[in-house]
Amino acid sequence: SGSYKNILVEKKGDKSQVGFVRLNRPKALNSLCDDLLRELNVAFREFDADPSVKAIVLTGSSKAFAAGADIKEMQPKTYSTVFGTNFINDWTEMLRIRKPIIAAVNGYALGGGCELAMMCDIIYAGDSAKFAQPEIRLGTIPGAGGTQRLPRAVGKSKAMEMCLTGDMITAKEAESAGLVSKVVPADKLEAAALDLAERISRMSLMAIYAAKESVNAAYEAPLSQGLLLERRLFHASFGTRDRSEGMSAFTEKRAAEFKDE
Ligand code: CAA
Helix, strand or coil: CCCCCCEEEEEECCCCCEEEEEECCHHHCCCECHHHHHHHHHHHHHHHHCCCCCEEEEECCCCEEECCECHHHHCCCCHHHHHHCCCCHHHHHHHHCCCCEEEEECCEEECHHHHHHHHCCEEEEECCCEEECHHHHHCCCCCCCHHHHHHHHHCHHHHHHHHHHCCCEEHHHHHHHCCCCEEECHHHHHHHHHHHHHHHHCCCHHHHHHHHHHHHHHHHCCHHHHHHHHHHHHHHHCCCHHHHHHHHHHHCCCCCCCCCC
């Protein structure tokens, strides 16, 4: 829909099967104001409901993926406003999206920008990307998962250092620490993220949903429950047409033709 003010939304890929969202609030380095989050949630929900879309790419500009929550919008807020409205709770809506979301990060991913990237399923970075949780420099702390997802991604020592100093880490450091899965030259980033989304889109949507749900359980559940969910989703895949097709195609030495059934 063309009614967005803070994001650009289109479909890309050889079959228009990739939902592509660009954060587009250049005058504030894509800082994440309330309006932007509202629009982002609508765009994600529409792609999730669109049967022609199988994966989503989220990116920003070459200068900034997102420079955090909007500090100017937050500055006048009081404790009772933020607590009373459960401020930034709407950021978690994207966790209900079932299709994979790939963050393609060029430039700054700071504070809420780093947290937004970490709420995506996969992060690719351009070689000049910079990640930080600088909230402590504003007299506050991360509020959208930074103190929780960063330790899981990069370990306690580095996460603690980042949250206590606000220091930035480079794309290379982020890759070696496990925060991002690939670093590419900045001008190749969108193509790389799109290629990844297209490759995922060739799989059965049934298996894509199951894989995302199961990997996410590794974050949330004790190992025994995660393993049980995985086993049951694995069993459930035997009820799909695409699992039968995938194994037949292997046996017959041909490419599988998935129908998302
Ligand atoms: N909120 C609101 N406006 C922001 C912003 C933010 N997070 N980040 C940048 N901007 C605005 C600047 O105010 C500036 O606006 P004006 O032209 O009107 O002055 C414009 O974007 C360009 O920014 P700069 O002039 O600062 O650009 P720079 O290249 O000199 O510096 C930067 C870039 C290092 C990213 C710097 O802008 C910066 O430090 N930004 C703030 C980063 C930050 O602290 N993020 C954490 C926010 S708190 C949070 O996210 C809470 C949470 O956990 C949910």
